[in-house]
Amino acid sequence: MARPASIDQSALIDAATLVAARVGAAGVSIAAVSKAAGVPTGSIYHRVASRDALLAEVWLAANGRFQQMVLPLLSEMANEAGAIECALATPRFARSDHAAASVLSAHRKEEFIRPHAPDEYRQRASEQAAAMREAVANAASRLFPADTRGKEKLAVAVVGIPLGAVRVFLPQAIPPQEIDDTIAAAVRAALRT
Amino acid sequence: MARPASIDQSALIDAATLVAARVGAAGVSIAAVSKAAGVPTGSIYHRVASRDALLAEVWLAANGRFQQMVLPLLSEMANEAGAIECALATPRFARSDHAAASVLSAHRKEEFIRPHAPDEYRQRASEQAAAMREAVANAASRLFPADTRGKEKLAVAVVGIPLGAVRVFLPQAIPPQEIDDTIAAAVRAALRT
């Protein structure tokens, strides 16, 4: 019926994610994405409404894939071993989804969900954040029923420490397999404090 | 002889750092800084040559203060206790210099040292990075003479883990005192892997 598109929306978002991983949100200009994706600037607006929408999609997609990996582990988490397994999802994610992990480990939501981003995106972003907070809180109440600071401790252990560890390598390199042992040991010790 | 300036360059950089900590590099517009510093936009150009120069100054100042704290500890580091002390410099820094720590923990050099930044700044930034790399490498060769991956392990332990831990709290909150024990335990365990 009509000429087929050379790339679809998700490929466009992937291209933008790659740019973001290398040069940050500010570097995600329409010109840069157009070059990275190999499409003219005009075509980008057939896929997304605006640059702000594209940036938001980048964040939501990266964070969404990360949470897809981590949330089930958080909700099943019942003991120290489960927490360590959850922490190790981060280096695994950094290897399987390098660009998304680079975005998440070295950037902040606010850079991608900008003041002028359509409300729809702000909405989805805060839903994601809430889901994560809730999952951590629930897991903490199981693992540390007595500890009022359990939530913070768990957040540091299963998110902060692993993310900090992979950030040493991203985006230039892929985190080496060896750091998994380091992360596991660090997380175990952190949980026991 | 003449009217005195209402703020000097370093106060301007501090104001820009505060903005950057809250909304990231992209949010550091001349208008936003002018508002935060309480000076008209034009006055900003009496202190710095351009927005790119201002962004670079923000990064160099934040990173400079962090390194001032950490580099001496790295060069004196002779054992595990020294490494832990060094790691704890990060939460201490996050409490004493909240905005700078927020910038460093959730942003990347490339966002502040931009493609069009004057060469002078690119120069200073890579000197800083080199100094850090070298200090870590030297410390690693002392603590882990045999281990070829000692450098990476030490970087993860004394920089990655503490930065990841404080990032859970920044920029909204000040990292609570309690996480120091968590960081210390995590770093000790990481070093022993």
Place this chain on the structure above:
DNA sequence: GCATTATTAGAATTTAAATTCTAATATTCC
């Protein structure tokens, strides 16, 4: 008190980048 001079103040201009628009192009179905 007055001349001097860097600074304030913010309006005007410039610049860079986002967005829109028009024409040409390909593919599919009939």
Place this chain on the structure above:
DNA sequence: GGAATATTAGAATTTAAATTCTAATAATGC
């Protein structure tokens, strides 16, 4: 093979923000 139509392509326009500029201001030293 030809009509239909979404896409490509990139030039033209718009917009937002950086930068520059001019006049008014306020300390200081004489």
